[in-house]
Amino acid sequence: MKKLLSSRPTLWFLFLFNLSVAAVAPFAIEGSQGVMTAVGMGVVSLGAGVSLIRDRGGKAVTR
Structure with a gap:
């Protein structure tokens, strides 16, 4: 569950949806x-x- 809640798409959804409801x-x-x-x-x-x-x-890019 922690991996799902910390994924970037889920965080973007939580951010935008809750901001609009607020x-x-x-x-x-x-x-x-x-x-x-x-x-x-x-x-x-x-x-x-x-x-x-x-x-x-x-999330730095390393070569």
């Missing part, structure tokens, strides 16, 4: 539930984005 949630869901949904999805998106940036530096 942007739309306060407008689609009324009140504090919409805000908390946006915060939760934003945290997941931020985690996936940080993993993408952190892994990018470790």
Whole structure:
């Protein structure tokens, strides 16, 4: 499961999907539930984005 969750396509999906849900949630869901949904999805998106940036530096091309 760890290998699946740390693959680049999965991280890109988590980043983009959760970012879009976090942007739309306060407008689609009324009140504090919409805000908390946006915060939760934003945290997941931020985690996936940080993993993408952190892994990018470790994949150096060697000859």
